[in-house]
Amino acid sequence: xxxxxxxxxxxxxxxxxxxxxxxxxxxxxxxFHDTRFHDTQMATALCITQYRFLQRNIGLTARxxxxxxxxxxxxxxxxxxxxxxxxxxKLEFMYYVNRPDIIEALKSNPITHFDAESFISGSNYxxxxxxxxVFKSIKRLADIENDIGSIRQLIGQSIxxxxxxxxxxxxxxxxxxxxxxxxxxxxxxxxxVNQPHIDACRACTKDEMSSxxxxxxxxxxSSIYNNLLLGLLDFSxxxxxxxxxxxxxxxxxxxxxxSSEVSVAPKPKGKCSHGGGTDSTDATCAPGGISKDAxxxxxxxxxxxxxxxxxxxxQATIRYFEDLRLSIGxxxxxxxxxxxxxxxxxxxxxxxxxSMQTSITATRLYVKSLLDNTPDDAMIFVTLFSDSGFSNxxxxxxxxxxxxxxxxxxxxxxxxxxxxxYNAILAxxxxxxxxTNIFIFTELKTMND
Numbered sequence: 001x002x003x004x005x006x007x008x009x010x011x012x013x014x015x016x017x018x019x020x021x022x023x024x025x026x027x028x029x030x031x032f033h034d035t036r037f038h039d040t041q042m043a044t045a046l047c048i049t050q051y052r053f054l055q056r057n058i059g060l061t062a063r064x065x066x067x068x069x070x071x072x073x074x075x076x077x078x079x080x081x082x083x084x085x086x087x088x089x090k091l092e093f094m095y096y097v098n099r100p101d102i103i104e105a106l107k108s109n110p111i112t113h114f115d116a117e118s119f120i121s122g123s124n125y126x127x128x129x130x131x132x133x134v135f136k137s138i139k140r141l142a143d144i145e146n147d148i149g150s151i152r153q154l155i156g157q158s159i160x161x162x163x164x165x166x167x168x169x170x171x172x173x174x175x176x177x178x179x180x181x182x183x184x185x186x187x188x189x190x191x192x193v194n195q196p197h198i199d200a201c202r203a204c205t206k207d208e209m210s211s212x213x214x215x216x217x218x219x220x221x222s223s224i225y226n227n228l229l230l231g232l233l234d235f236s237x238x239x240x241x242x243x244x245x246x247x248x249x250x251x252x253x254x255x256x257x258x259s260s261e262v263s264v265a266p267k268p269k270g271k272c273s274h275g276g277g278t279d280s281t282d283a284t285c286a287p288g289g290i291s292k293d294a295x296x297x298x299x300x301x302x303x304x305x306x307x308x309x310x311x312x313x314x315q316a317t318i319r320y321f322e323d324l325r326l327s328i329g330x331x332x333x334x335x336x337x338x339x340x341x342x343x344x345x346x347x348x349x350x351x352x353x354x355s356m357q358t359s360i361t362a363t364r365l366y367v368k369s370l371l372d373n374t375p376d377d378a379m380i381f382v383t384l385f386s387d388s389g390f391s392n393x394x395x396x397x398x399x400x401x402x403x404x405x406x407x408x409x410x411x412x413x414x415x416x417x418x419x420x421x422y423n424a425i426l427a428x429x430x431x432x433x434x435x436t437n438i439f440i441f442t443e444l445k446t447m448n449d
Contacts, residue, residue, distance in 0.1 A: 022037055022038070022039050022094075022098050023037050023039055023040055025037075028229065029226065029229060029230075031220055031226065031296050031298050032294055032295060032296055033295040033296055034295045034306075034307070035293075035294045035295040035296065035306065036068065036295075036306070036307075036310035036311075036313075036314075038097045038098055038101070038160055038163060039094035039095075039097055039098055040068065040310075041097075041163055041310060041313050041314045041317060042093050042094050042097040042156070042159065042317060043071070043090055043093075043094055044065070044067050044068050044069070044071075044314055045314045045317035045318045045321065046071075046089075046090055046093055046317075046321070046338065047065050047069075047071035047090070048064060048065060048067075048318055049318060049321040049322070049338055050071070050086065050338055050339065050340055051064050051065055051076075052064070053331075053334070053335055053338065053340045053342075054076060054340060056331070056434065057331060057335070057340075057342045057343065057433060057434070058343055058345070058379065058433040059431070059432060059433035059434060059436075060076060062075055062076065067311065067314055071086075071090070073086045073087065079397070082341065085339050086339045086340070088339065089152070089338060089339025090339070092149070092152050092156075093152060093155070093156050095156070096152055096153045096155070096156025096157060097156040097157070097159050097160050097163070098156075098160070099153070099156065099157055099160070100112045100113065100157055100160040100161065101160070106157070107260070108260050108261050108262065108263070109261070109263070110122075110123070110257075110258070110261045110263065110264055111123050111126050112126070112157075112160070112161055112164075113160075113161065113164045113168060113258075114161065114164045114165045114168045114169055114255050115164075115168055115255055115256060115257065115258055115261060115264075115274060116255065116256075116257050116258075116261060116264040117193065117194055117196075117200060117253075117254045117255050117256075117257075117271055117272070118193070118196060118264075119255075119264065120169065120189070120193045120253055120254075120255055121187075121189075121193055123161060123164075123165075124183060124184065124187065124189055125187065126161065127158060127161045127162060127183065127184035128184055128185065128186075128187070130154065130157070130158040130161070131158055131184050131185075131320075131323075133154060134151065134154045134155055134158060134324070135324065135327045135328070137150075137151060137154065138151060138324075138328055138333070138337070139328070148336065148337065151337060152337065155320075155324070155337070158184070158320070159317050159320055161184075162183060162184055162313075162316050162317065162320060163313040163316065163317065165180065165183050165313075165316075166179075166292070166309040166310075166312045166313045166316065167291060167292040167293045167300075167306070167309045167310070167313065168255045168256060168274065168290075168291065168292075168293075169253055169254065169255045170247050170249075170253065170254050170255070170272075170290060171253070171312075172292060172302075172305050172308050172309050172312070173247050173290070173302070173305065174191075174250075174251070176312075177308070177312075178312070178315075179312050179315050179316045179319065180316075181319070183316065184320070185323075189253060191251065191252065191253050192251075192252055192253070193252065193253045193254070194249050194252040194253060194254040195252075196268070198249060198252070198270075199248060199249070199269075199270030199271070199286070200247065200248065200249050200252075200254040200270065200271050200272045201246050201247055201248060201254075201270070201271065201272035201273070201286040201288065201290065202246050202248050202286055203246075203285065203286040203287045203288065204241045204242070204243040204246050204286070204287050204288025204289075204301065205241075205287075206241065208241070208242050208243065208244060209242045209297075210242075213242050213297060216297075217237075217240065217297075217298075220298060221237050230277065230298075233277075233278055234278060235277040235278050236277055236278075236280070237277060238283060239275075239276065239277045239278070239279055239280060239283055240276070240277045240297060240298055241275060241287060241288040241289065241297070241301045242297045242301055242303075243275070243288040243289060243290065243301040243302060244304075246272075246286070246288050246290070246301075247272065247290060254271075254272055254290075255272070255290070256271075256272040256273045256274035256275060256279075256281075256289050256290050256291060257271060257272070257273055257274060257281045258273075258274040258279050258281065259278075259279050259280040259281045265281075266281075266284070267281040267284055269284075269285050270285065270286060271286070272286065272288075272289065272290045273286070273287070273288060273289040273290070274289050274290070274291045275288055275289015275290060275291045275300065275301035275302075276289060276291055276293075276294075276298065276299040276300055276301065277298055277299060278299070279291075288301050289301040289302070290302050292305045292306045292308075292309040292310075293306070294306060295307070321338065324337070341377065343377060343378060343379045343433070344374060344375050344377075344378040344379070345378060345379040345380070345381070345432060345433050345435075345436040345437075346370065346371075346374060346378060346379075346380055346381070346436065346437055346438075346439070347380075347381040347382070347383070347428050347432045347436050347437070347438040347439070348367055348380075348381070348382050348383070348402075348406075348438075348439050348441065349383045349385065349421075349424050349425055349428050349438060349439070349440045349441070349442075350363065350382065350383070350384050350385070350406065350441045350442075351385060351386070351411075351421070351441060351442035351443065351444060352384050352385065352386045352409050352411055352412070352413070353386050353387055353411060353412070353413050353414065353443075353444070354411050354412050354413060354414070355411070355442070355443035355444055356411040356441070356442070356443055357411045359441075359443060360411050363406075363441045364403070364406050364407065366441075367402070367403070367406060367439075368403060370439070371399045371402060371403070374399070376399070377397070378397075378399075379395065379396075379397065379432075379433065380395070380396040380397070380399065380402050381393055381394065381395050381396070381428065381431065381432050381436070382394045382396065382402060382405055382406070383424050383427065383428045384409065385420050385421065385423075385424040386413050386420070387413050387414040387420065388413070389420065389423075390420060390423065390424040390427065393427065393428055393431045393432075420444075421440070421442055421444055425438065425440060
């Protein structure tokens with residue numbers, strides 16, 4: 001197992017030069033606690049987006065998954081292929097949201113990560129442009145299925161930048177408990193960006209660690225295993241700080257500098273660092289940092305705000321998907337992007353009393369003609385009713401099974417209870433997905449006739 005952990009870590013070392021943004025690293029190092037990585041946030045936001053799609057389009061009645069809960073695909077889908085597609089698309093998005101911390105051209109660019117204070121506006125502009133590119137690309141593609149991978153990649157990379165706003169800037173430190181709806185949508189972020197000549201952070205000191213934090217620091221530092229692995233990441237315990245109230249600008253947005261972002265080196269005096277053991281800028285004035293990337297001060301000096309930042313990031317990701325859906329204006333196309341299917345659905349409410357003896361054959365023929373012109377993946381619902389009540393509403397995905405069910409009974413029994421018609425229709429309407437066409441077959445008169 002230890003060898004496997006080493007292999008997992010080394011596989012990422014050539015491409016990642018900052019703190020790990022994937023759940024895979026939590027399997028290698030046991031120091032991350034309840035960290036919600038970029039791919040963790042993407043997975044839960046996508047799950048909730050997929051749930052809401054199914055709720056709108058097939059009337060899914062299960063409860064909405066909680067944040068970070070394992071996505072219950074097996075409870076949602078009828079077929080193995082649907083389950084497999086949902087899982088595949090989830091893994092694609094989880095990979096693509098991590099790409100900006102893997103690809104050389106992206107990982108050291110402060111604009112991709114809302115880093116380096118003076119690049120905050122540039123990050124926002126870049127996000128606006130990338131969102132518009134995504135939206136326009138989808139609308140002009142003649143055959144989106146052949147380009148769906150590139151679309152998901154653009155979306156994932158855009159969302160990475162969006163998520164970094166909450167963990168890299170001081171939005172959370174200013175007390176905001178809701179997302180900034182202007183990010184990626186408006187050139188003005190609602191607050192001015194701090195000026196180059198104004199200091200943003202004070203110096204943190206090593207003695208700001210609590211006794212519990214110091215004990216955790218000593219435990220990790222004394223572990224030979226941790227030292228070996230962290231050493232491969234160009235990690236230094238000298239760069240580890242816990243910082244509280246170290247941001248000294250009020251009502252201005254700021255963000256930290258990171259040592260691998262050489263285009264903005266050296267960090268200006270008095271500005272904030274990203275921070276953490278892999279960031280050498282946090283040893284220069286002002287020492288420390290403001291990152292909320294992880295639930296450990298080993299990589300994030302503001303680790304105690306990680307949960308708030310991560311939850312806002314998830315909400316912003318959900319909003320991104322919803323904005324995408326509204327911009328496209330096509331549920332089927334949006335479903336394709338997120339790995340979901342929009343089904344055609346039909347419902348038949350059929351009277352089985354003796355009054356149908358002369359018309360049941362015509363009913364069956366009419367249903368068959370409808371099914372012959374219905375897509376093979378359509379959802380079909382059938383409700384049978386008689387004088388004593390109505391049956392359980394049956395759902396079918398196979399058209400021959402629908403016809404077999406309709407041939408399984410012979411009309412019989414009293415026909416003197418017209419109220420049953422209304423009850424059967426109402427129950428069916430509540431059960432089937434929205435926008436389902438419901439066909440009623442009966443010879444009974446309604447109560448109003």
